[in-house]
Amino acid sequence: MFSDADAAALYDLLNPWDPARQPEDRFYDDLVMAAESVLDVGCGTGAMLHLAREQGHGGRLVGLDPDRAALDRARRQADVEWVEGTAADARSGADFDLATMTSHAFQCLVTDEEVRASLAAIHGALRQGGQFAFETRHPQARAWEGWRPSNPDDVVDLVDDAGRALRVWHEVDSVAGDVVTFRGSAAEPDGTVLRVDRVSLRFLDVAALNGFLTDAGFEVEAQYGDWHRGPITDDSREIITIARSR
Missing domain, CATH: 2.20.25 (N-terminal domain of TfIIb)
Incomplete structure (x- = not known):
């Protein structure tokens, strides 16, 4: 009655990508447009990379996601590379300047093993000094x-x-x-x-999250508690992280 394709289309209706209106989308859009090559892990229907290309991004853009129906929608734009797979399937040695996980996709990594395998793969897909940008909901906000x-x-x-x-x-x-x-x-x-x-x-807290990042070979470059790059406080609802590959 309601197919996977229907669900993917519904996701786009519920979550339109709009950097002009949404500060979280603008945060990632600025990073993507400044990077020569981008791997979007958990790209979903590909809206972020679609817009980047429409805005004139001329470098390599790759979207990675395990949801075939979402990728079918993403593939309507053929000048981006779309790959079916999980974060742990990110290809080593690809030398991306930037990897992203938007829309709280990082929280879908539930077990320690999933987190470690995914971070190791993302680290391996980045060039040395490349950035990994993502966000998780701060558990204190419940x-x-x-x-x-x-x-x-x-x-x-x-x-x-x-x-x-x-x-x-x-x-x-x-x-x-x-x-x-x-x-x-x-x-x-x-x-x-x-x-x-x-x-x-x-819902990882800051200490646990940063421990996983350090173990995977990342250095936390910046962490914010809101999409305007404010500090993490006792009232923060987000943990927004930019980590750099060592």
Whole structure:
């Protein structure tokens, strides 16, 4: 009733890439446009790299993602290289200037083994001194507490590309240590559920995150608590990191 392709199209509707309006998109857009070669890990439907090319980026742009339906949408733009695979599949020796993981994709690395393998592969794909930019939600903000259908800010009503009226919401199933598992539902306006996707995300704190980065051969160049490059404080909702390959 609601295919993987439908879900990929819905993602674009819910998360339009717009650096002119969204400070998080502008943060990454500035980094991408300044780099000669970019690997976007967890590129999804490819919106960031699509726009970079449209804005005149003339260097190498590569998107990597395990979601085939998302990549099918990304491949509508053929002047970017699209690769199916996980972060741990990033090709060693590619000498990228910049690697990115946007939209909290880093949090999909749930186990220590996934984090270590992914960071090692990303490190290997960068040139020496290359940058890795990504963000995670700061666990102190407990963002998952707002992922519930009773929260009006978490319920979205929209019309998709097929002309269907939809309602989208989230529900948390479990919080186990630093891993939160939740369901994202897409339904008809009368509540008839068309699709449910179950996702687990890891909420690392600053110390644990930086430990993994150091072990993988990265040096933390900068960390911010907001998209305007403010410091991490007791109120920060994000841990935004730029790490450099040693």
